[in-house]
Amino acid sequence: MNPLSTDLSAATAAPGAPVPDCDVLVVGGGINGCGIARDLAGRGYRVLLCERDDLASHTSSSSTKLIHGGLRYLEYYEFSLVRKALAEREVLLKSAPHIMWPLRFVMPHDAAMRPAWMVRIGLFLYDHLARREVLPGSRGIDLRTHEAGAPLKPEFSRGFVYSDGWVDDARLVVLNAIDAAARGARVLTRTRCSAAQRMADGWQATLATEDGAVLSVRARALVNAAGPWAEGFLRGTARPVAGEALATRSLRLVKGSHIVVPRCFAHDHAYIFQNPDRRIIFAIPYEGDFTLIGTTDVEIEGDDPGAARIDADEIAYLCEQASRYFRQPLRPADVVWSYSGVRPLLDDASGDPSAVTRDYLLEAQGGVGDGAGAQAPLLTVWGGKITTFRKLAEDAADEIGRQLGERRAAWTEGSFLPGGDLSAWIGAPRRPDADFERFLLELRRRHAWLPPTLARRLARAYGSRVDRVIGSAMAPAGLGAEIVPGVFEAELQYLQREEWATRADDVLWRRSKLGLHLNAGERARVGAWLDAAAVQLTETA
Known part of the structure; x- marks a missing residue:
């Protein structure tokens, strides 16, 4: 398992500890939460992200899977949103x-x-x-x-x-989480934020893991990126100081x-x-x-x-x-x-659901210069769409910096997501689509023993990180047992070790769409392998 997803001791504060466990607690492991965690971690903030289920379990793996400006939004005069989304496409x-x-x-x-x-x-x-x-x-x-x-x-x-x-929307979420972790963030999946109390000097949060462990975490600032649950989180989980209202808007x-x-x-x-x-x-x-x-x-x-x-x-x-x-x-x-x-x-207040704006709003409460007693910073993400997640995350990190009085430079525009930098394989980038095809040719040249279909699938899923899956293998046997056609132990081990995958659905429907290509018995074999591997990891821990 990825130590960043299971080292819970690092996320537990001693009772009454004067120093917060992290600078920012991000609640929600969808595209916005993972994008914000990545941006903040890259700016040097100590970040903890918790997600009650798997990464991208809900809205962020259920989109139409498009990076688009939203042609139809022009009819609703959403020119600002369309312009912002169009600018993000090529980024x-x-x-x-x-x-x-x-x-x-x-x-x-x-x-x-x-x-x-x-x-x-x-x-x-x-x-x-x-x-x-x-x-x-x-x-x-x-x-x-x-x-x-x-x-x-x-x-x-x-x-x-x-x-x-x-x-690939779900993989986009996972890549943001991988990058956040690589930059120092702690990512806890299947860990629910069950309570968050606003204090004079920060937030005291209670996190509950799936196996029953309860963690106490202190944070200087809290980001509510709970997506469809954002309003409910403010009304039922986040606890304000006396006389304060946290939920000011409706979804x-x-x-x-x-x-x-x-x-x-x-x-x-x-x-x-x-x-x-x-x-x-x-x-x-x-x-x-x-x-x-x-x-x-x-x-x-x-x-x-x-x-x-x-x-x-x-x-x-x-x-x-x-x-x-x-x-x-x-x-x-x-x-x-x-x-x-x-x-x-x-x-x-739009009557037609199709006409409701897809733009986002970042609502900041508290922090430096708030003028309301300098309450601990809270930032809530309202709305949004997958195409504008990077810009949303950048704006959110800017706002958190303002709230904490520590403005730090933006960095994600022009940066690669994990696996996206193909230069070590193909040299300087030219066009993204052509670059991928050049990368695939080079992968097949270096690993001619890979079946063409498997080579393309691995290239699409992992990009330049593909060697983390293949390792030192010189033939299919080097990838371990073939659990189901085209899926070897080496890939499942990688997904467990570095991508927080623990269950069949994590692998078959989010980290990939292999579920579409396998029958029920084959899908069950993947689940059985993951279950057995999890038991083995627990016994050797």
Whole structure:
């Protein structure tokens, strides 16, 4: 196991200790929490992050997996958000070309939805609101001759193509956690913050591990990055001083569901389809053999956002809307997998869930110069989207520095995420997508014994960290036993040792999507291996 995830003694303070255990306690192991922990650790702060489940267990592994500006947000005049997201696309693509890459989107024109001139204006703005170096601009296409037209109904003869990016969302979260840990942060998974009391000189927090251990931690500042649980954390877990209110805003919880079906088309473009309800859905190449379709927007109520699941109406809706465009209709029986994520959107009084802003708000309370008795700093993250996580984290770290009276320089723009620096393999970077292909060729040259499919999968997952998985192996036998086809002990050991993976779902559905390619018996064998390895680690600890 990663010592940074299991060394609980380092996170435990002696009763009444005058020095805090850490500078900043971050609650929440999704993309925002891990991004903030990484940024703060890189600025030299002592950071402790706790997550009650696995990293990226909820919203951050249940997105549409796009790095995009949000073309449809232009209709809601969200120009600032779109500009910010567009600017971040290429920053992110350059930082981790193994888990992110450019993707071309085809929009078949449906005159009943939006006139062509409106689409062209929108795409012109999308092309020019932020600087582009890597991604090509938009253009019109003839679907009667373009390869993207073949899977579509013949009435769609005209279309537009534009650029955005793809991301392995759960791996993006894990890479931020790895980088945070490498820079000194302590990352505790399956550890819940059960109480946080604001004191005159900081926060006293109680952390409860899954096995029943209770840890007492002191922190100078607290970051609430609990996503869909952020409001509940303020109202039920974080304890204010007398007469103080911590929860000042409300979230709207909007469920976005996706379906995965057998591959609907052979080319490498994605589709954006306009629906009669003025919403859009995407159809995206996924895991080689599949197509990912989503998303819905369904407002939910209740105390447990983690319980949200796709329902029959959502499946029917996604199949129906995709079937408006594809020659081969989709039916609920075609769905091989589905997932739902709950977006924590800041309540802006919009009636339509699709119109609720996807921008974020950082709410700071307390700290130096607050003018309210200099209460211990609290920073709450409201809303946000995966594309802007780095900028959100940078803004959050700036704000924490202001609250603590210790401004420290930003650093993440232009930096690589773990595995993203391929220069030791291929020399100076050129274009992120081309750099990855050069890296893959070099990996196959150095390890010609790796089967091509396995080499590409390992390259995509781990980038330049792939040697941490392969080690000194000179043949497949050097990777240990093959637990299931294409998955060897060496990879599972790496995921346990360095990526906080302890259970089958951690490996099969978050660190990878191998679950889509394995049958039930094979998935069970992965779980059994992890369980046995965990017992062995406990016995030798």
